[in-house]
Amino acid sequence: MSLYDQIKAEQLAFSYEDSNIFTELTFSIEKNQSVLLLGPSGSGKSTLAYCLNKLYPEAVDGELKGSITFEGRNLDDFKPGELNQKIGIVFQDPESQFCMLTVEEEVAFGLENFHVPRAEMEAKIDRALEWVGLQAEKKTTIHTLSGGQKQKLALACVLVLQPEVIILDEPTANLDPLSSSDLVKTIARLKKERPFTLIVIEHKLDDWVELIDRCLVLDSSGTILFDGTLVQCFGEFAPYLQKEGIWLPKVVEAGITAKNAGMYKGERLPLRNHELLSGLEDSVAFLKKENKTISKKEPILEVSDLHARGHLKNINLLIHKGELTALVGANGSGKTTLSKCLAGLLPLMQGEIHFLDVPLSKWKEKDLFQRLGYVFQNPEHQFITDSVYEEIAFGLEHRATALDNLEKIGLEKHANAHPYSLSQGQKRRLSVATMLVHEQELLILDEPTFGQDANTAREIMEILDEKSGAVFMITHDMELVDQYADTVHVLDEGEIIFSGAPESLWDNHEVVNRARLKLPFRKQLQKDLVRRESHVTT
Amino acid sequence: MSLHEVNPSVKAFAVVISILILSVFFDPITPLVTILWVVTVTFIFGRVSFKKWLLLFAPFLFIAIIYVWSTMLFPRLQAGDSVIWEWGFLTLTAEGFQRGVSLGLRVLSFATLSIMFTLTTKPTDFLLSLMQQCKLPPKLAYGIMAGYRFLPLIKEEFQTLQNAHRVRGVARARTIPEKVQQLKRYVIPLLAGAIRKAERTALAMESKGFTGEKNRIFYREITVSRIDWLFFILMISAVILSAFISWKLGYLQYYNREL
Amino acid sequence: MLAKWKLREVIVLSVLAVVFAVVYLLFVQLGNVLFGLFGLIGYDIIFGIWFIVSIIAAYIIRKPGAAFLSETVAATVEVMLGNAVGPQLILSGMIQGLGAEAVFAATKWKNYSTWVLMAAGMGSSVFSFAWGFYVSGFAALSPGYVTAMFFVRLVSGALLAGLLGKYLSEGLARTGALNSFPLGKEHKRNVTV
Ligand SMILES: Nc1ncnc2c1ncn2[C@@H]1O[C@H](COP(=O)(O)OP(=O)(O)OP(=O)(O)O)[C@@H](O)[C@H]1O
């Protein structure tokens, strides 16, 4: 092993009372490396991150075996608080990692813990807030920040301490597309200014590819499936990873598709767009997308001239029977608020909503929610019982079918667990599943696929796609919009600035930029192709 | 000088000690003079809005009235008390009446002191001051801070929980047993969620190097100055002066006469 | 006292205290109604609810100081919430907490059976009554009335704090949220046996 190994784990095994999470992990991480930790949902990535930071097993009733050393010293030999100065971590759930009331106090909290002289604090706080773009929110109460801003604050709190190792657990899960690439850029820039070791847990990889040196892949049983460079990992192992349900960068995925279709002649799978393009035999044919035939059906939900809390104004929209409608927009643009209005969960200030031609206000609640389902943005908000099984079985006529449904989402092993003890991704799946088991005519979902691995995300989307009723979903994932949506609405600062087919959205650059969206991979590639060809011809 | 700038701990001690002193006396004049003094100070040096003040004061007025009649109807009878009115087991004496009124005024004097504190003190400043001046252990102080931060979350959680029940088709409670059952369905998950979040928060705090160590450097320092002590002495003297005035007027009554 | 506490336990205690601080403030409204109907004794009927966090925290965490600290923190939070209950409330909270703590201390913090929990609720009743006797001037009331108030408060402490506290804590244990606390572990043992 290298002399520069900063973190070394040997024969690491972690188990909760009744189940092993991972067994016999042995790996080491060099100083200033950037490591991507991949694995299916529930494979123990977050758990491992906590162990590296010595937060587990103390904090839970689990058991850790094996040894971890940091710069040659066993973690057990560190005094309380000492290790935390060297290893910083941003947690998966942005809601519960703050303990102060305002942004500046929260950033100062860490500095206070490490005895930074007061005279230096202010400047450090300002700088950290500038890094993540929260200068204007310095005095703001944390509670009023949007989900995305909270994630940025959590990062600032760690950056300000300038640790030698930074661990990020799905730092972009709830960010809009532009914010998430901004965040990756910020980290890349900081790393150039002052090197540190970076360990990232992430499902969506595309933004990270440029920054990462190395991949560490866990499989669903918690053993190391692959450990090596990014190029090896995706260039050679991609098909295995795909089988495990691990997300691949979009280029790699496209490369595999092309290769299987016999259209790609490159030696190893492409990691950059230009590699893919130069390896493709007929790029135009590859990029063609069969158009969905849309036959306009009758509307199921009609919104006219809606105004509501926050800043929603002048909203007019139609949801048609049997269609999949997407709602996209920047963090804080009002998507969640709007969706709650549609489900009758928030009062309107003005305007009217008709569901099946009857005003929402006239519906009896019980009847309404038999025909209209709603999945909350925060999965924990969905849960009303004490066990995973009960969640699914709740309200089912044939409770026996609950187990089948659990199997479909891969949670049969956790039937007796409390919903809160699941991993982030598992919670999301369960919360979506509780609604999928009923046959509603309209299902409204707030970010149903965040934090999912590739397999489960596909599973969820396929169920939604096949559903006979109408589906209305909020998402930050433009690939989903491109692939599944019949209609897409774009929300910007409380106003709908676009409604139409996804294809025409991608061509409308002004809307895409204004709403902080990104083009789906297919469209980006087309753009690259056009640019390349104009290069060739000139 | 502004009441808002007085050190929160000093202010709190001034209020608590005033209350302890006031509790010794059983006559109407002492609390009455104190009330006048505190109200004057609140409005001159605290510049609080009268409407807000009244809103907080009103419930105490109600409590005070109940106090008066409870004491009048169930007085402690002593030899030599002059009976004004008697009906069945109810006896109204002149002394009982006076003691009732003085207890009512006592409630109001406590109220004016409390309101003075409440309307001129920021919660977090109070906590920081308790930690910096009163040696409240940081572990507990930051624990309270983290808990305090949970409040809006819990409120939101409650609404979301209601929504979740609606969406999942749990019928609204109508009868009283149903309502009790429903309350339980809310309270337990609410607490369970709060506890799990609290554990995560503790983890996050530890990951930022918080060990609960006593010697911390504070980003926001709360200081004690000579003005603060001046305020303290003024407040306590005023209460003692009230008792003195009462004595001069011949009303003063101590506790020990009652025992 | 806090040196032996883990941060996790302190935060959970605080969060419990925050939740119940809100509950306490709500019950003040109910208290005022009863007060209006029955006079002073009206408060005593529901007085036990104001000790409940002591019982719950002690029953869950089972460490010296849990009862005292939780009640004190709840009172501090009530003051921070600013509903006109001034800083003297912290003192009341400390005294109520001490009452329950004294009972747990008498068992050397080992016994958490139903009877002990009820006795702890009554301990709070006794301490808080003594305190109220001084600051609220109960001395001016007829001894018979004061005795009645005392007994009503004693029963309220046993039932609303002791029994209800136990009932709520056990409901919580069933959700698994307490699995890393003594009560949760005990519950799990009982279930698997
Ligand atoms: N407190 C707990 N008690 C029991 N089991 C737990 C607890 N916390 C997590 N688990 C289980 O441990 C497993 C790994 O969880 P972990 O959060 O580490 O997964 P993950 O790889 O981060 O998944 P995701 O990508 O969905 O976030 C999951 O199956 C989860 O159910």
Ligand SMILES: Nc1ncnc2c1ncn2[C@@H]1O[C@H](COP(=O)(O)OP(=O)(O)OP(=O)(O)O)[C@@H](O)[C@H]1O
């Ligand atoms: N309870 C509330 N009270 C006041 N303002 C709120 C509340 N909830 C949300 N807001 C504000 O309303 C705006 C829209 O919030 P909303 O949650 O609908 O955004 P969103 O589009 O869903 O964002 P994200 O992508 O981050 O989930 C935000 O500026 C937010 O701060």
Ligand SMILES: [Mg+2]
């Ligand atoms: Mg995770």
Ligand SMILES: [Mg+2]
């Ligand atoms: Mg949202």
